[in-house]
Amino acid sequence: DIVMTQSPDSLAVSLGERATINCKSSQSVLYSSNNKNYLAWYQQKPGQPPKLLIYWASTRESGVPDRFSGSGSGTDFTLTISSLQAEDVAVYYCQQYYATPPAFGQGTKLEIK
C-alpha cells in the first residue's frame, strides 16, 4: 500500500503570510501514460466534513480561492496558501488515488500565529 506522510503535523502562520504544507508518498503517484499526478488536497474545518481543494496535484476545484495552489510531482507535493486568511484555519489532508486503497496523509493542523 502507498503511505502518505505530511509535514509538519502543525503549523502557525500570521494573517497575510504564506503557509506551506508538504506531502510525500512512499512511491510515485505519477501515471506515465497521461503524465498526471494522482494526488488531491482537502480542507477540514472543526465539526465539518472534508472539502475538496485540489486534484491532479495542481487543479483547483471550482469555487476554491486562488490563494490555494498545489505543486509537485512524483513523490513530493506541496499545498501553498499565498496569504493566510482567518477562515483558512483547518486541518489539511493530501490523498493519493494512484492505487487502491486510496490513502490520506495524517493531516496538518494550520493555526493563526
Added chain:
Amino acid sequence: EVQLLEFGGDLVQPGGSLRLSCAASGFTFSSFDMSWVRQAPGKGLEWVSAISGSDFRTYYADSVKGRFTISRDNSKNTMYLQMNSLRAEDTAVYYCAKSSGQRVPAAIVDWFDTWGQGTLVTVSS
C-alpha cells in the same frame, strides 16, 4: 445542489451489527462511484469501501474486509454499509463520499468531490 446525507449511526456493543445509509440528491446517482470514509475521534481520514456506479463492483480496506458489505440501490439513490462483527476500533464518524466521475485512467477510486456530514458509530460495552 449535490447533497449526501448519512443515517444509521448508533452505539453498539462489540460483536454487534449496524447498517448505515447514505441518501443522495442533486445528481445522477447511478453515474458515480461512491465510497465510505471514516474518521476516528481526533484522528485522520481512512477510506473504508467503494462501489462502482452501475455494475456494482466493490472494494474494501483490509481492516474491514469480511466484516463490512457495501451496496447501493440506484432506484432509491441510496448507498449502504452493512457492518458486522464490530470492534472498538471501528468507532468513528462515517462519511459518505462521491467520486469525481471524471475519467481517471488506471484508478479504481479517484478523488472525492462531495462529502456528507457524517454519522457517528460508537462500539462500546
